[in-house]
Amino acid sequence: MSRRPEKSPLDPPFSKGGKSNRKLIGGDVYLTKGTGSAPRLDLGFNVPDWKARQEGAFHRATFPGTAVLVGERWYEIVSVATSAGAPRRTYYDLREWDDTAVIRTAFELTPEACQALTQAHREREKRRKQAAAVALMPVFTGLLPAPDQKRLENAYGVSPVSATMISALVLLIASTIVIMLTFAYSQGMAFGEDRELIKRIVAWAPLAAYLLVESIVRIYAVKGNQPAGSLLLVLPIIIWRGLREAATPPDRQDTQVRVDTLGLRTARDRVRRLEGGPNDLEVISRMPKDHWTANVTGIEYQGEAYLLIERGVIDTDAGRRHRFLLAKPKHNVLFKSYVLYDPEEVREIYRQQRLTKSAMWAETFAFLWGLTDGATQERLAKLYKYDPDRWTTWTTIAGGVGGLALCGRGIYMMAGDYVHFVDGIAFFLGLFLTWEAAIRWSRLKDGQLTGSLAGLLLKPLAVRFLRWE
Numbered sequence: 001m002s003r004r005p006e007k008s009p010l011d012p013p014f015s016k017g018g019k020s021n022r023k024l025i026g027g028d029v030y031l032t033k034g035t036g037s038a039p040r041l042d043l044g045f046n047v048p049d050w051k052a053r054q055e056g057a058f059h060r061a062t063f064p065g066t067a068v069l070v071g072e073r074w075y076e077i078v079s080v081a082t083s084a085g086a087p088r089r090t091y092y093d094l095r096e097w098d099d100t101a102v103i104r105t106a107f108e109l110t111p112e113a114c115q116a117l118t119q120a121h122r123e124r125e126k127r128r129k130q131a132a133a134v135a136l137m138p139v140f141t142g143l144l145p146a147p148d149q150k151r152l153e154n155a156y157g158v159s160p161v162s163a164t165m166i167s168a169l170v171l172l173i174a175s176t177i178v179i180m181l182t183f184a185y186s187q188g189m190a191f192g193e194d195r196e197l198i199k200r201i202v203a204w205a206p207l208a209a210y211l212l213v214e215s216i217v218r219i220y221a222v223k224g225n226q227p228a229g230s231l232l233l234v235l236p237i238i239i240w241r242g243l244r245e246a247a248t249p250p251d252r253q254d255t256q257v258r259v260d261t262l263g264l265r266t267a268r269d270r271v272r273r274l275e276g277g278p279n280d281l282e283v284i285s286r287m288p289k290d291h292w293t294a295n296v297t298g299i300e301y302q303g304e305a306y307l308l309i310e311r312g313v314i315d316t317d318a319g320r321r322h323r324f325l326l327a328k329p330k331h332n333v334l335f336k337s338y339v340l341y342d343p344e345e346v347r348e349i350y351r352q353q354r355l356t357k358s359a360m361w362a363e364t365f366a367f368l369w370g371l372t373d374g375a376t377q378e379r380l381a382k383l384y385k386y387d388p389d390r391w392t393t394w395t396t397i398a399g400g401v402g403g404l405a406l407c408g409r410g411i412y413m414m415a416g417d418y419v420h421f422v423d424g425i426a427f428f429l430g431l432f433l434t435w436e437a438a439i440r441w442s443r444l445k446d447g448q449l450t451g452s453l454a455g456l457l458l459k460p461l462a463v464r465f466l467r468w469e
Helices: 111-135 146-156 160-186 192-202 205-223 231-247 345-364 374-383 388-415 421-445 455-464
Strands: 022-026 029-033 039-043 067-070 073-082 090-096 106-108 270-273 281-285 297-301 304-316 319-327 337-340
Touching (some): 067 090, 111 146, 231 345, 281 304, 345 374, 374 388
Parallel strands (some): 297 337
Antiparallel strands (some): 039 090, 281 319, 304 319
16 A cells, blocks of 8 residues: 555645535546545546445445545545435445555546446447347347357347247248248139239248248257357358458458468467566567457466556567567556467467367258268367267258159159150169168167268368367
8 A cells, every 4th residue: 555645636626715516537537526525536437346335234244435546645435325316326435445455456547548438338228229129130140150150149148049939930931931822722722813923922932941941950059058040140150251261361350450361270378578667578479369358357477467557569570470568567457358368279279260160060050061971070079069960960851752752753753654764764863862861760769860962072172060079
């Protein structure tokens, strides 16, 4: 605890004869006068991390309020109030900090810190409004690729499982109506003056049949608490992203640091102590450390705790690199988050980034991997959110239904007057698919995952997603 100066920075606004009783610190944070002569903070928003003092009782200890450093004096938040009028203001009444209490959570009210608090509030409000807009469009968000739905959940708290279920039910109902109208139209039912409209709707029957099957599959995926997009939207998004990435010049794919794939697999951060301060560290890394938050995250290195105080990008002989400046905290700090730092963590960060990018493809086309052999599926399950039992079951059922359909078509054609060579091939292909599905189903009941013959063609593609094991 620093020695209190003879004169407080709070004195000028409250001095007798002063021209103002409200002093701007920064952003939308003002210092004013509260009850009696006690100071008060006047904010245009509420700060979630600021807590008022809780007095103790016979069964509960006293919890001091959040410590606030204004100028060179420490104060404690003793009460919080909200104005009744509009726009609403939040008032935090302060009193001088009791030197016998331990400061656990502290905020230094500099103009920069107040501006940061205001900006953080505006960003929270922006995310809240965006989340409200996204929550009103579950039919559309439920059609997106599963990784995109999960990103919306992380950003706005919108449930991807609910969005998938709602969009699947809407498409299931719509496609069922179209198929029923198509059946009625094919039976010669008269629709009167609406017949032309029904005729246009019937033209969409093939698409409705596909959406009916896809919606049932997506609803089944929801039972496993997993979101699933519609292939009609997922496929164009993936193609567009792939073309965009391919069309982006290499020097613009990363505006800060060009990533060297081979080097990142064996990379190591460079750490050195700065001459000006024995407790300061400089970290030079190939990758940005998004999990480090300035003045918030505690970073432990060689048994010592540090705070990130500065980050940037510099040019080195090896190319552009990320630079981080760490320093030991000057006061006892209760960190909001804490990490153990290893100079070789850049390798794992790169691996996790590649896994996240690969998951968009691996999890979106999970149905295809159900055709591969059991060992490949189990390896995919360890890396991604992939259920081998579920997708083996679905591919087995699909193979059996397809085989029976081909067999039935072949028998129907052979019973007619004209039989083409292709019909015979389709019949025997149907027999093979039915036989293969029966074997796979029997082994699946015994707990054994068995791939399809078609899985031999898909395995090389699946192996590409396993290179980040």
